[in-house]
Amino acid sequence: QITLKESGPTLVKPTQTLTLTCTLSGFSLSTTGVGVGWIRQPPGKALEWVALVYWDDDKRYSPSLKSRLTITRDTSRNQVVLTMSNMDPVDTATYYCVHSHGSYDFDYWGQGTLVTISS
Amino acid sequence: QSALTQPASVSGSPGQSITISCTGTRSDVGGYNFVSWYQQHPGKAPKLMIYDVSNRPSGVSNRFSGSKSGNTASLTISGLQAEDEADYYCSSYTSSSPYVFGTGTKVTVL
Numbered sequence: 001q002i003t004l005k006e007s008g009p010t011l012v013k014p015t016q017t018l019t020l021t022c023t024l025s026g027f028s029l030s031t032t033g034v035g036v037g038w039i040r041q042p043p044g045k046a047l048e049w050v051a052l053v054y055w056d057d058d059k060r061y062s063p064s065l066k067s068r069l070t071i072t073r074d075t076s077r078n079q080v081v082l083t084m085s086n087m088d089p090v091d092t093a094t095y096y097c098v099h100s101h102g103s104y105d106f107d108y109w110g111q112g113t114l115v116t117i118s119s
Numbered sequence: 120q121s122a123l124t125q126p127a128s129v130s131g132s133p134g135q136s137i138t139i140s141c142t143g144t145r146s147d148v149g150g151y152n153f154v155s156w157y158q159q160h161p162g163k164a165p166k167l168m169i170y171d172v173s174n175r176p177s178g179v180s181n182r183f184s185g186s187k188s189g190n191t192a193s194l195t196i197s198g199l200q201a202e203d204e205a206d207y208y209c210s211s212y213t214s215s216s217p218y219v220f221g222t223g224t225k226v227t228v229l
Contacts, residue, residue, distance in 0.1 A: 046222050047223070048214065060216075062120075063120060064120075103171060104210075106155075107167050107170070107171040
């Protein structure tokens with residue numbers, strides 16, 4: 001059974017760096033075709049794709065956020081880590097960790113974690 | 120990369136069929152057969168309903184179907200039920216991003 005679980009701070013101050021961890025279960029990020037990424041959703045607003053790392057360590061970032069993002073994978077711990085620098089109140093959102101396998105869709109989602117940016 | 124355009128809301132009575140549109144460009148919806156649709160109930164994570172334009176994952180009701188014409192993709196829900204009331208988002212592969220989501224559609228069952 002594939003599951004993904006997000007963890008990280010719920011409150012971050014403006015200008016600080018956010019670090020979110022996604023712990024994977026039921027699959028390996030080393031399996032050909034697998035991708036794990038992040039999608040966020042501000043309260044009451046639409047989904048926004050953020051970043052994705054593939055089984056071969058290829059990484060893709062949202063063009064509008066690219067300069068602030070780093071996504072890394074730790075296959076030994078079966079985790080994916082997202083860092084986003086210079087946080088702003090507009091970055092307040094629920095951040096979802098997602099799984100993709102062999103296509104351009106996201107077939108498994110974590111429960112999401114709400115991150116609030118406020119001083 | 121601009122978001123794909125969806126109607127803000129669509130409504131229908133139980134048993135009716137409704138269609139949600141998702142309009143993009145030749146660089147996304149029109150250029151690739153990689154459109155997916157997600158259903159999101161309040162306070163819950165989205166759920167994949169359709170992938171690769173018209174394919175249903177295992178376990179998704181056959182009342183949900185997808186199609187595409189030119190730069191516009193569509194999700195049709197037939198035999199509308201109360202449990203279908205939710206927000207729906209389309210997504211497409213793009214040549215630049217590589218993913219873009221739609222603006223979202225609230226489906227109301229009257």
